[in-house]
Amino acid sequence: MTDISLLGWVRALDADLPPGTRPGRVARVDRGRLTVLTGDGELRAHPAAALLEGSGPAVGDWVALRGELAVAVLPRRTAFTRVVAGRTSAEQVVAANLDLVLVVDALTTAPRLRRVERYLAVAWGSGATPVVVLTKADLCDDVPGALLAVAEDAVGVDVVAVSSVTGEGLDAVRALLGPGRTAAMVGPSGVGKSSLANALAGTVVAATHGIREADGRGRHTTTARELHLLPGGGLLVDTPGMRELGLVDDAGVDTAYADVTELAARCRFRDCAHRTEPGCAVAAAIDDGRLDPARYTAWRKLQAEAHRQALRSDARARAAEHARVRALHRSYRSQPNRGRTTLHP
Numbered sequence: 142m143t144d145i146s147l148l149g150w151v152r153a154l155d156a157d158l159p160p161g162t163r164p165g166r167v168a169r170v171d172r173g174r175l176t177v178l179t180g181d182g183e184l185r186a187h188p189a190a191a192l193l194e195g196s197g198p199a200v201g202d203w204v205a206l207r208g209e210l211a212v213a214v215l216p217r218r219t220a221f222t223r224v225v226a227g228r229t230s231a232e233q234v235v236a237a238n239l240d241l242v243l244v245v246d247a248l249t250t251a252p253r254l255r256r257v258e259r260y261l262a263v264a265w266g267s268g269a270t271p272v273v274v275l276t277k278a279d280l281c282d283d284v285p286g287a288l289l290a291v292a293e294d295a296v297g298v299d300v301v302a303v304s305s306v307t308g309e310g311l312d313a314v315r316a317l318l319g320p321g322r323t324a325a326m327v328g329p330s331g332v333g334k335s336s337l338a339n340a341l342a343g344t345v346v347a348a349t350h351g352i353r354e355a356d357g358r359g360r361h362t363t364t365a366r367e368l369h370l371l372p373g374g375g376l377l378v379d380t381p382g383m384r385e386l387g388l389v390d391d392a393g394v395d396t397a398y399a400d401v402t403e404l405a406a407r408c409r410f411r412d413c414a415h416r417t418e419p420g421c422a423v424a425a426a427i428d429d430g431r432l433d434p435a436r437y438t439a440w441r442k443l444q445a446e447a448h449r450q451a452l453r454s455d456a457r458a459r460a461a462e463h464a465r466v467r468a469l470h471r472s473y474r475s476q477p478n479r480g481r482t483t484l485h486p
């Protein structure tokens with residue numbers, strides 16, 4: 142028996158469960174089948190047909206189980222989404238109900254602040270709280286300096302340095318996670334996400350580059366699950382889809398750049414372009430060194446990207462709506478006696 146609260150607790154869980162069902166948390170989705178963690182172990186389940194109309198259950202979702210059938214997906218607290226390519230494609234939920242997003246970068250170079258900011262914007266957009274994890278601390282001569290540089294840029298975000306080799310900092314990450322809390326990692330390839338997952342799990346749950354190179358046999362096939370229960374509490378979602386995420390909308394940009402947004406709100410003109418306008422609070426902050434111009438430029442770029450993305454999803458939503466109506470017409474035409482009266486009441 143697992144205490145169900147160790148699988149991550151959704152406060153409204155009981156209220157949301159249909160009668161006669163029990164809760165389970167989706168650890169893995171493959172070819173439509175679910176691996177679900179429940180109070181009495183792991184089981185394989187099928188999603189009910191009705192659940193597949195949307196994007197279907199995602200890793201981290203709570204589902205209501207009736208036997209081996211998942212009959213409902215419980216309301217999500219947070220969701221990491223990405224846009225799926227295709228004609229009428231919508232957003233796909235990559236991981237649900239995350240509490241934390243570990244924004245991972247390596248200390249092998251000076252902190253790449255612009256990149257961290259971008260990931261922070263994506264993370265804030267999901268509804269989860271980001272934490273910056275700087276890996277490979279054992280390879281860095283000035284860990285305090287790097288921590289300070291990131292902390293000064295990412296105000297209000299916890300920043301920790303870790304080494305999967307020496308174990309330094311792992312306890313700090315565990316403490317942030319805590320029992321029943323769910324985290325996922327985002328960050329570019331090679332920064333040490335798999336190594337961190339393995340170090341936190343205390344066993345090989347993800348293939349690292351090192352291992353792959355050493356035996357050359359694709360140990361990545363040993364990755365059994367995507368939602369890992371960590372010893373000492375905490376859950377770690379490690380899905381390939383989590384790792385490289387684009388910006389879906391601007392929900393997180395304003396939070397990641399709260400300082401810049403705040404300045405912009407103080408410009409004399411509402412539609413200030415922050416170029417040559419009199420009374421521009423942004424320009425003033427850049428002039429007297431309170432705002433790094435590179436940070437400002439990065440904000441502009443991300444805003445523009447989020448805007449383009451929003452236009453694209455509008456277009457996608459329209460296309461999906463048109464396809465839905467066309468399908469409706471087709472199905473009415475195939476029922477000659479009913480279609481006409483329903484379409485033209």
Ligand SMILES: Nc1nc2c(ncn2[C@@H]2O[C@H](COP(=O)(O)OP(=O)(O)OP(=O)(O)O)[C@@H](O)[C@H]2O)c(=O)[nH]1
Nearest residue numbers: 277304305306330331332333334335336349350351
């Ligand atoms: N010295 C040192 N090397 C590390 C550390 N963490 C990871 N590495 C090495 O960095 C390389 C990449 O690590 P991975 O864990 O595979 O990186 P990843 O972020 O999972 O990469 P992808 O799977 O491509 O996303 C491997 O050779 C690791 O052995 C660390 O803390 N210290």
Ligand SMILES: [Zn+2]
Nearest residue numbers: 408413415421
């Ligand atoms: Zn301005």
